[in-house]
Amino acid sequence: MFQLLQINTPVPRDIPLDLPLPEWLLITLLVVSFLMHIIFVNLMIGGTVLTLWCQIKGLKDKDYHNLAHEISRTITVNKSLAVVLGVAPLLSISTLYATYFYTATSLTGGMWIAIIPLVTVAFLLTYLNKYTWHVLDKNKPLSIAIIATATALFLFIPLIFLVNVNLMLFPEKWGTVKGFFSALLLPNVFPRYLHFICASMAVTGLFIFWYMGRKNYPFEQYFEKLTRYDVKKKAYSLTLAASVAQFIIGPLVMLTLPTKGFDTRLILVILCGAAIALPAMWWIWKAITGKPENIDKHFGKVVIALSITVVFMGSGRHVYRSNALRPHQKLVAANTAEFERLSKEARENPPTEQAELQIDSTLGAVAKGAAIFQMNCSSCHKEKEKLVGPPITEMVSIYANDKDGLKQWIKAPGKKRPDYPQMPTLSQLTDDDREELANYILSIKK
């Protein structure tokens, strides 16, 4: 079993160019820019899910219908920022982990490319929902169908990314995976996915709390019965519920992750992150069970504590990756160095056999010309029959008394015959080569 695994684990070679920056700096950029990206992705996905939910509730309750509209307006901004902020982590991971990341994306390439149309369609649907809001007031089921499709797409697309960042960690699986769906079935893809969806809901709750609670947000203009307190309480409750769920899903993620990336540092980072979330959850609990006028009291602290949790979890994610890949990276480095050595050696002692003309000395004076012909012309010209171009015998009949004309043609061929493709310029030939060639060609008898 062990033996089998070893044989089936590939060791590709790395890109033999230096990293553009010190590794620690690239890693910092990767972690920080990834977190910035993922926060907006969270808001985009959480916002879409909430819009759908409010829209369905809005069938009966006018205020929820308006709430759906208000939330859907934030998606436009959040989704644009999510995309543009995604470029930096993509750039950094491609620099640090090209071998791993690009292998994973190639193995799931069809779905990887499908990201482009899927995201485009999801975005267009959110716009459609937003800009046909009043037009479709009379046809709410259609409106709900639009946002439901967008939600389904938004819930599916993260799986594509997750499958890749997961697959890249396990070179031992690369030989066994056949396309996206088989990579989807690797253990721990779904626990990680749930972890991510819960995070999206928690972050979106905080966002709605802030967005609709702002002083200059004209709340009363949009809602009849709902009060600011109602919305804030609901948003906070969402964050709290999602955070509690993370305490169940988080351990599940840890359990399903292959052990190869675990060490005490990782456990410490994750536990610290989880510990800091606890007071935040306590403050939220106090806020939603306390007096309405006190609901804002701890908001700043909650945001700071949960942000620190996010940073810890993001770092833990990286620690696991770097632990899991380190032994394999050593093998990759060794294999790359060996290949570079072999390549250098071959470069310094180029194989001679290929470059040399195969001269057949029985041909006498035209032997060299014949060899040049064999190497450069014979793929298109035969002696007596048409292949791609006319046969040699035909050349002889045209140029029998015009060797200079023949040499000139070889030097700068044109297009003479409508039913033949044009002959390319053979820039590798020298004047001497053309002399030898012409001699050989004209020596052929009909």
Add this chain to the structure above:
Amino acid sequence: MDFPMFHLDWLNDRFLIALIAILHVCINHGLAVGFIPYITRLEQQGVMNSSANEITNKEWDAMVYKMMKVGFIITTTLGAMTGVGIWLSVSVVSPSSIASLIRVFYWAWFTEWLVFVTEVVLILIYFLTWKNSNKSLKAKLRHIKFGWFLSIFSWITMAIIVSILGFMMDPGNWKTHHSLINGFTNPIYIPQLLFRTPTAMLVGGIFGYLLTTIFTKKNTELRARAVKQSSIWMLIWAPLSLAGAIFYYRAMPQAMKDNMSTAVGTLQFAQYYDLLKWIIVGAISTVVIIALAGLWKPKKIRFAMVIIPCLMAFGFLGIFERVREFIRKPYVIGGYMYSNLLREEDYPLYKRDGVLKYATYTTTPEVTETNKVEAGRNVFILTCSRCHTTQGINSIVTVFEKMYGKDKPFDEGSIAVFTKNMHNGRTFMPEFPGNKKELEALAAYIKHLQQTGDVIEGAQNEGVTVNPNQSVEAVVKLIDKQEKAKTDSLAKVQTALNK
């Protein structure tokens, strides 16, 4: 070589990239770089032509807003996603090349990203605050200023991208100094920019022109004024675009001569090059005609009259991109890496030992008598599949049949001789990298393809088989051997010292 080979056997891998890239360029140039200044100018005219007691001409401003809405929706969905999409597609079709470029160009891309983030933030502000800004003249004038900022940023983004593209086409300098400055000093950088700028304005103008025929009613004063303004805009940029095109067109073959070690003027390029001339003339003249018609009888202009010139203008932009793509062959990174993703400096090794031995994924590490066709298939995937399919676009069977005649059974010997020398005559293709046995296996496979119509599903569907030479086991053995050699030589030194 080092990555699983993603392959689209019907569409062709290069075609996938080209499709996404061309779409992106059309949207970026036509709906951002050229369109935003066009819209901002119209917005400004609304303010200038309003009566003294209003901030802007309401009807006019509403029309311009609707046009901007179209631009906004398309650029922030399809535009953004095709931009990212170029990267996603290149990273599966050509992973080694993009990974190498990123190592060298990290900062260029990072800077580009910062500019890009700014551009997105500006476009969000510009579009989403439009209606609010109509409340006071001060706010409106500030909004118009944002429009001009955004125009400048869109242009800067384009100018940086052109430099990166220019660098990728410039083989000479990459090897000696891997730096970004080469991109800007590339001989076709300035011509390209001088062509792209007015052409983007022109395409933005014709797209706006088309939109005015949608957002205004027939025979109205509003339409007449909007059509007239678009016509003036287009007539200003058309001659500049033509001049830029001629400049670029002239600079191109010169740059190719400077850049390419091999000869210019392959039959392929010649064809595109010729076609280009007619497309330039055709597109610009139809655009000028519809602009003149707009000045002459603005009320008579209909959607149906504008759509053709509009499509031609976008087509014109697209074909330029196609040609740019072509110039780079046979390299993906000039002088360093060929389009088959193999580095030029590794060629001697591949010629000596074959490509299969060093491929991370192959079912046949070596060609034998019994596995010839299968080995040929692996060789094909490694050396031809970035540009050729088995039966789809640019199919290997079709290209050989074009030479040797359709329906005639292939002669393996001819195929082998041709393939060995193909880079000499057809300079758009890299030299065949493998050894003699692999060449013969490839020829056998191509003949097999002609006979059976077999296809290749690509690593994204069929998965990969690890080459035992490149497995953990092999590398562990290698490390052991190196360790042993080290201790042996140390021991030798030790004994020598002891004596």
